[in-house]
Every structure is written in structure tokens, then in C-alpha cells.
Amino acid sequence: MTTPEHQPPAPDHSAPESRDRVYRSPAGIAAGVLLLAIALWLGIDALVSAHGRTPWLALAALILVLPTFAAFTVRPAVFANDERLRIRNPLRVIVLPWGSVASLQSGYSNEVVATSGTKFQLWAIPVSLRARKKAARQQSMAAARAAGAASGGRSRGRSSAVPDRPTRAQTDQVMDELRELFETHGASERAQGEPSVRWAYEIIGPAVAGAVLLAVLLAIG
Incomplete structure (x- = not known):
């Protein structure tokens, strides 16, 4: 038996x-x-x-x-959880399980690229070049302050100050959060599936x- x-x-x-x-x-x-x-x-x-x-x-x-x-x-809105990314654009609703996402790109617009090569723009997360320039200026100022503090610390024989965290534009921080979700859950079993698009x-x-x-x-x- x-x-x-x-x-x-x-x-x-x-x-x-x-x-x-x-x-x-x-x-x-x-x-x-x-x-x-x-x-x-x-x-x-x-x-x-x-x-x-x-x-x-x-x-x-x-x-x-x-x-x-x-x-x-x-x-326009973007909804993200551990299983999928749902994009509500003006005329379409796109649902992408993290396993069907190839990358998240930021240039003159924020986009998600599916494994099929199709790109979908994130209307709810617009790129602000002005905010990026402001963040870059703040980061440069923070780096200059950290360098000045380090120089003063060396001259007095003390340890240098810890530099500030890098400053990022708000929408770039949002894209960083989405990338973290994608990298963390993209390979999980519950995050697999095919994309869907609805008008x-x-x-x-x-x-x-x-x-x-x-x-x-x-x-x-």
C-alpha cells in the first residue's frame, strides 16, 4: 500500500x-x-x-x-499596497501587481514601466522642476554647513558634525516610497498577476x- x-x-x-x-x-x-x-x-x-x-x-x-x-x-490618484499599484489617471484606471512592474522612472514626468514595456504616466504625482531645484539648493546648503562644522571640529580637535539627510522634492520622495514597495514585494507570491486597464x-x-x-x-x- x-x-x-x-x-x-x-x-x-x-x-x-x-x-x-x-x-x-x-x-x-x-x-x-x-x-x-x-x-x-x-x-x-x-x-x-x-x-x-x-x-x-x-x-x-x-x-x-x-x-x-x-x-x-x-x-487622479495613485493607490499602493503590498500587492499592487493602482493608478487612477484622467481617462483610465490601471492596476499593476508588483510582479508585473519592471521599473519606476522619474524624468520630466513620473512613470511606471510594465514588464511588457508599456509605460503609464502617474498623473497624480507630477514632477516639479522648481521643487527639485529648491531641494538641490537646500542639500547644497546642508552640505556646506556640514563641511564647515567638520572643519571647525578638526581645528578644535573634536569630532565633526553628522551631515543632514539628503533633501528631496516631495514627489521624488513619493517615488522613492513606491520603489521601496516594489523592491520589497515585487517577488512575493501575492504580488503576481497580469496588468489590467479600464477606461x-x-x-x-x-x-x-x-x-x-x-x-x-x-x-x-
Whole structure:
């Protein structure tokens, strides 16, 4: 009689996902709220007080403008946990398990590169060249202070001061956190899988409807 071979326990895929870290652009949100408030103010005023075709034009413009403004300002966000990276861009939602990520790149824009070679821009984490230059100046000043302290310590026969930590722009710090998650969890079993991309029809649909309605109203005069 043969004895059954020992089978390793199956991985527990029912375990809950780790909590998301959420990254958004405060400047983008502020600009979006301002633009949406202005659009609503002008649109509602035209709807209430205008006459003839103007209220219909205002309604069509609102249907077009509101989702468009929201898509490019308030909507973008990046959600990251131990299993995957979820990117909510203006018109798409991309889900990338860490095992499907090849690298995270920072240049004039922040991007994630899938193992297939496809690049996805991180709209919620915009690059600020001004912030990078400011961080570089602060780092240079910190290095100069550390060098001065070290020189003074040697002249007095004491140990030199510990230099400040390198200063980084905020969005570069965010990319460092994402790279750390990728390097830590990219090889784990729960972080494997295929990327998925979904179009944001909840944004595209109303915007297209508003554009079509506006074009018809303008065409019929």
C-alpha cells in the first residue's frame, strides 16, 4: 500500500489586502475645486437668468466641462499596497501587481514601466522642476554647513558634525516610497498577476454627451 505524498499547503489568497497608501496632488485638487466652482457659478447663472438658447448652451457646456475639469484635476490618484499599484489617471484606471512592474522612472514626468514595456504616466504625482531645484539648493546648503562644522571640529580637535539627510522634492520622495514597495514585494507570491486597464466611461460618457449636445445646438443655430 502506498502512502500519500505530502502536499505543501496552498497559498492563502483569501487574506485581506494591505491598506492602501494614497497619493494625490494637492495643487491639482485645489485648482480643480476652483475651476469647478467657477464653472458651476457661471453655468447656473446662465441657466437661471438667461433667455432663448443660452440656458441650453450653458447646460451642454456644463455637461462637457464639469467631468473634464474633474478628470484632469480632482480625479487622479495613485493607490499602493503590498500587492499592487493602482493608478487612477484622467481617462483610465490601471492596476499593476508588483510582479508585473519592471521599473519606476522619474524624468520630466513620473512613470511606471510594465514588464511588457508599456509605460503609464502617474498623473497624480507630477514632477516639479522648481521643487527639485529648491531641494538641490537646500542639500547644497546642508552640505556646506556640514563641511564647515567638520572643519571647525578638526581645528578644535573634536569630532565633526553628522551631515543632514539628503533633501528631496516631495514627489521624488513619493517615488522613492513606491520603489521601496516594489523592491520589497515585487517577488512575493501575492504580488503576481497580469496588468489590467479600464477606461473611465463614467467620465468619457458625460463629456462626449455634452460635446455632442453642444455641437448640435451650435449647428442648428
